[in-house]
Amino acid sequence: MSLISKFDPWKNKLCSCLPKLSLCAYTGCGHGCIYCYASSYIFDFFRPRPKKDFLERLKREIKRVPAGTTISMANSSDPYQQLEKKLRITRDGLKILANIPVKILFITKSCLIIRDIDIIRNLLGAVVCFSFTTLDKKLAKKLEPGAPEPECRLKALSVLSRYVPTAARLDPLVWPLTTSDIAGTIKILKAAGAKQIITSTYKARPLNFKKMFQVFPEYSKIWKKAYAEEGKSIEGSCYLPENKRKRLIQKVRDASLSEGILFSSCREGMVSLNTALCDGQQLFGRL
Numbered sequence: 001m002s003l004i005s006k007f008d009p010w011k012n013k014l015c016s017c018l019p020k021l022s023l024c025a026y027t028g029c030g031h032g033c034i035y036c037y038a039s040s041y042i043f044d045f046f047r048p049r050p051k052k053d054f055l056e057r058l059k060r061e062i063k064r065v066p067a068g069t070t071i072s073m074a075n076s077s078d079p080y081q082q083l084e085k086k087l088r089i090t091r092d093g094l095k096i097l098a099n100i101p102v103k104i105l106f107i108t109k110s111c112l113i114i115r116d117i118d119i120i121r122n123l124l125g126a127v128v129c130f131s132f133t134t135l136d137k138k139l140a141k142k143l144e145p146g147a148p149e150p151e152c153r154l155k156a157l158s159v160l161s162r163y164v165p166t167a168a169r170l171d172p173l174v175w176p177l178t179t180s181d182i183a184g185t186i187k188i189l190k191a192a193g194a195k196q197i198i199t200s201t202y203k204a205r206p207l208n209f210k211k212m213f214q215v216f217p218e219y220s221k222i223w224k225k226a227y228a229e230e231g232k233s234i235e236g237s238c239y240l241p242e243n244k245r246k247r248l249i250q251k252v253r254d255a256s257l258s259e260g261i262l263f264s265s266c267r268e269g270m271v272s273l274n275t276a277l278c279d280g281q282q283l284f285g286r287l
């Protein structure tokens with residue numbers, strides 16, 4: 001199986017990303033987000049492990065990648081796992097990529113990425129997207145028990161923004177748990193340096209829905225009604241009803257625009273609301 005693969009090989013009908021490739025140094029993820037979608041289809045997901053012979057395979061496979069290609073790191077595993085502090089395979093992989101004319105789109109919840117600024121700033125192109133669900137430390141601990149605290153991500157966003165373009169993924173929006181102060185959150189993300197807000201609502205799958213109920217039993221009734229009774233199944237996930245999603249996405253859009261930054265939604269079927277490419281690719285070279 002290839003290490004570097006096509007992003008979205010299943011061709012999700014709501015995906016509006018430009019063609020790009022995907023690369024993960026690890027299988028699984030230790031951030032333990034209870035809403036995680038990837039945990040539904042990867043075995044033993046919350047026990048991250050390095051990919052076998054990652055660096056050797058990367059050296060071989062990267063030769064076949066056309067110049068100028070965008071590679072997304074990473075979509076079903078954070079490239080900056082706790083393990084990465086010791087193993088440094090993401091870092092060593094970046095050293096290889098720094099010699100090739102490719103652009104890298106990072107998605108992370110980890111402050112460890114700061115360690116690699118020396119390499120990241122010298123890539124042909126780099127955009128770093130930090131993911132947040134909430135800035136509330138206690139709530140984040142329940143939603144993402146193994147991930148660095150939001151405060152730490154904010155600091156990392158602020159540092160990275162001086163060197164490369166950055167975006168913030170307000171993703172997923174967990175209605176109504178994390179959606180009461182969208183405008184306030186976006187103000188803080190903008191102040192920390194985000195040039196674009198990328199957002200998406202929480203999509204329920206059997207495994208993550210069960211976890212959400214376990215951790216937030218007080219919301220189980222409201223979520224059951226919104227998702228299981230009124231919601232809609234799209235591409236294997238259960239979505240909130242469209243009118244509710246539209247209100248949430250519009251709120252994020254309005255707040256982003258009033259802060260003067262770019263906005264996009266991801267897999268909501270609302271591309272017409274976007275003011276930029278959905279995944280942040282437009283930010284390459286726009287420090």
Ligand code: SF4
Pocket residue numbers: 029030031032033035036037038039075076077078109
């Ligand atoms: S950081 Fe992403 S891949 Fe890792 S557990 Fe959280 S949602 Fe899943």
